[in-house]
Every structure is written in structure tokens, then in C-alpha cells.
Amino acid sequence: MGSKYPVLPPDKILRALEEFGFEKVSQKGSHIKLKNPDGKVVIVPFHYEIAKGTLKSILEQAGISLEEFKKHL
Numbered sequence: 001m002g003s004k005y006p007v008l009p010p011d012k013i014l015r016a017l018e019e020f021g022f023e024k025v026s027q028k029g030s031h032i033k034l035k036n037p038d039g040k041v042v043i044v045p046f047h048y049e050i051a052k053g054t055l056k057s058i059l060e061q062a063g064i065s066l067e068e069f070k071k072h073l
Contacts, residue, residue: 004066005052010044013055016072017042020064036062
């Protein structure tokens with residue numbers, strides 16, 4: 001049984017998070033820090049692909065369900 005979380009390139013994840021109101025605050029190396037108006041902070045690694053577990057963690061920190069996130073891809 002596979003995971004329901006997809007493996008995605010970071011630019012797709014960043015674009016979707018921007019639609020949820022997140023804005024780039026800073027970048028340190030290959031990690032981008034995003035913040036939304038509510039004060040939630042998410043770190044997205046800018047690597048070739050984002051692993052399923054990492055995407056799950058990003059969405060949990062952002063307070064976004066997988067179903068809502070998939071609508072913005």
C-alpha cells in the first residue's frame with residue numbers, strides 16, 4: 001500500500017503554498033522560509049524532489065489538509 005502523499009518538485013509546493021497566503025520571508029542555503037498572515041512558519045527545502053514524509057510535515061505545519069493542497073496543484 002503506497003502513501004497518498006505525492007513526491008513533488010519544490011516549485012510546485014511553493015506555488016501552492018503562495019495560493020494559501022504564504023510569502024517567502026528568507027532563504028538560508030537550500031531552505032526557504034515562508035510565513036502566512038496568521039504567523040504560521042513553514043520551511044521548504046529546495047531540493048530536486050520533496051519526499052512524501054517531508055511534504056506531510058510541511059502541510060501539518062501549515063495547517064493544510066492534503067485534499068485542499070491537491071486542489072491548488
